[in-house]
Amino acid sequence: MYHYNLNDMGTKMRKHFFKSICGAVLLGLFALSASTNQSAVSDSFTGHYYIYGKKILSTSGWFDSEIRVIDTIHFSSVVTIKLMEDKADTLLFFGLPGADEGENRIYGGFQRHDHVASMAGFNHSDRDKVYGSLSDNIFEINTTRPSGRLIATGNISNDTIEIKGEFLYRGIKVDYELIGEKIYSLQ
Amino acid sequence: MRTVTYIFTLLLLKAFLMSCVDSSEVEIEDTVSGIYYLQGPRTTVEEPCVRCTADQDSLREYITFSVIARLDHENRERIQLYGIQGADTGELDKRVYPDCTRSEDCEVFGYIVPSGEFVVNGGAFKIDIENSGHRYQATGSLGTSTIDLKGQYSYEDITIDYDLNGKRVYLPLD
Numbered sequence: 001m002y003h004y005n006l007n008d009m010g011t012k013m014r015k016h017f018f019k020s021i022c023g024a025v026l027l028g029l030f031a032l033s034a035s036t037n038q039s040a041v042s043d044s045f046t047g048h049y050y051i052y053g054k055k056i057l058s059t060s061g062w063f064d065s066e067i068r069v070i071d072t073i074h075f076s077s078v079v080t081i082k083l084m085e086d087k088a089d090t091l092l093f094f095g096l097p098g099a100d101e102g103e104n105r106i107y108g109g110f111q112r113h114d115h116v117a118s119m120a121g122f123n124h125s126d127r128d129k130v131y132g133s134l135s136d137n138i139f140e141i142n143t144t145r146p147s148g149r150l151i152a153t154g155n156i157s158n159d160t161i162e163i164k165g166e167f168l169y170r171g172i173k174v175d176y177e178l179i180g181e182k183i184y185s186l187q
Numbered sequence: 188m189r190t191v192t193y194i195f196t197l198l199l200l201k202a203f204l205m206s207c208v209d210s211s212e213v214e215i216e217d218t219v220s221g222i223y224y225l226q227g228p229r230t231t232v233e234e235p236c237v238r239c240t241a242d243q244d245s246l247r248e249y250i251t252f253s254v255i256a257r258l259d260h261e262n263r264e265r266i267q268l269y270g271i272q273g274a275d276t277g278e279l280d281k282r283v284y285p286d287c288t289r290s291e292d293c294e295v296f297g298y299i300v301p302s303g304e305f306v307v308n309g310g311a312f313k314i315d316i317e318n319s320g321h322r323y324q325a326t327g328s329l330g331t332s333t334i335d336l337k338g339q340y341s342y343e344d345i346t347i348d349y350d351l352n353g354k355r356v357y358l359p360l361d
Contacts, residue, residue, distance in 0.1 A: 048255050050290040074279035078255055078270035080222055095253030104249040183269055183290045
């Protein structure tokens with residue numbers, strides 16, 4: 001048979017009261033903190049995105065301007081986007097197809113890559129980072145590197161993203177059409 | 188005198204707040220979650236090998252991509268991974284979830300080995316997922332700033348081997 005221990009009950013009540021006081025103080029501090037941070041700018045762009053779509057690889061001939069489609073690849077990837085804190089009109093892209101995500105393949109006997117940062121992106125130097133300009137919800141990327149040129153436009157709003165891009169390098173052209181949605185925010 | 192009183196009050200408040208926190212509920216620092224940049228060869232064996240040249244029986248390509256790792260706070264024996272080529276991302280007909288368009292429809296977890304070990308400073312992990320005959324198996328390891336991943340995707344006559352390594356990216360993101 002179980003006997004109630006009054007000392008135990010008293011201790012439990014004191015602990016409960018103490019926890020209640022702690023909770024009230026923490027709640028007050030949280031409210032105070034929230035009220036002092038109201039001036040912080042809301043960033044709905046920064047986060048990880050799951051994107052999917054296609055890339056169309058084509059070449060132009062050495063002696064003519066005819067475009068020949070080599071391959072159409074449907075694929076998916078993840079990209080991280082960061083709104084720069086010091087430049088509210090600039091987005092930083094990380095893991096973007098055509099930028100620093102992609103592959104090296106052999107076409108026509110030549111090793112070809114389909115992204116501007118190529119393997120250099122592995123070093124993450126400022127030189128390798130790919131930025132885009134942002135106006136309202138529209139962004140543009142226009143970057144030229146020794147390893148190619150990437151021109152892209154896109155729309156980013158309500159946790160969704162659309163990108164159309166074109167990678168160019170020595171007769172190789174890769175058109176990107178991608179859409180996706182945010183996996184989670186980084187706030 | 189006012190400054191001393193102020194500091195003393197702050198110290199009292201700090202001591203009070205610390206006493207409110209049950210030591211068993213303290214959040215352990217998560218040094219695993221973050222962005223990793225992977226690179227390495229991808230070797231595809233398929234019949235027929237559409238993209239192989241005449242003298243090749245397999246297609247070897249060099250790939251780069253990013254992966255997001257996230258510690259699962261509800262099950263600390265595993266980490267959630269986003270962007271694993273051959274599993275939740277990659278070419279449409281060469282990944283475990285071909286129809287996936289939203290990450291929650293193609294979740295990938297790496298389970299720490301040996302099982303039961305707590306994930307905080309990284310460690311070895313394995314992935315083994317299957318969906319309608321599409322299978323991806325991998326072993327990997329996470330350090331505080333590095334990642335290694337050896338994986339294999341298989342489906343019918345296609346086998347793709349990945350031998351990847353990478354680094355954690357310390358952009359001011361999370």
